[in-house]
Amino acid sequence: MKNIFFFFLLIFSISVFGQESKQKPVKITQKNCLAKKGYSFRLKEVVSDSRCPEGVQCIWAGEVQTIISVYKDKKLVEETKITVSPNKNEEAISFFAKYYAGKKIESIYVFPFAIKDKILDRKAYHLEINFY
Numbered sequence: 599m600k601n602i603f604f605f606f607l608l609i610f611s612i613s614v615f616g617q618e619s620k621q622k623p624v625k626i627t628q629k630n631c632l633a634k635k636g637y638s639f640r641l642k643e644v645v646s647d648s649r650c651p652e653g654v655q656c657i658w659a660g661e662v663q664t665i666i667s668v669y670k671d672k673k674l675v676e677e678t679k680i681t682v683s684p685n686k687n688e689e690a691i692s693f694f695a696k697y698y699a700g701k702k703i704e705s706i707y708v709f710p711f712a713i714k715d716k717i718l719d720r721k722a723y724h725l726e727i728n729f730y
Contacts, residue, residue: 623729624698625725628641628721632672633672637697639666639668640666640669641664641666641724642677644664645665646661646663647663648660649712650712651713652711653713654714659683662681662723663679664708664725665680666693678693680693698727702729702730703729704728706728708723709723
């Protein structure tokens with residue numbers, strides 16, 4: 599009986615310590631949720647969305663061009679145009695990396711995805727930054 603208990607305890611401890619400590623993604627929306635201290639971001643505008651809609655076959659994956667506002671202590675620091683593409687995100691990653699020092703950015707996505715024959719509400723857009 600002790601052997602069975604020890605075996606389950608061993609398996610449980612391996613599964614607990616084997617979990618990755620992945621950081622929670624950061625969501626950047628169009629709402630004004632500005633931090634009192636430090637940096638905060640706002641998705642000011644979606645300039646264009648040429649991504650291939652779900653349910654359609656495309657030659658090019660497309661991209662989303664956005665304008666991001668950066669605030670520090672509730673004061674506007676800069677606004678810049680960021681292009682997010684499934685194939686080429688180096689520019690967007692390097693932009694956000696200077697504000698997230700010490701964190702490694704894995705990916706940047708723009709949601710929601712377009713769906714064939716459905717018009718997206720521009721206010722529903724948001725960026726999601728995932729970290730290692």
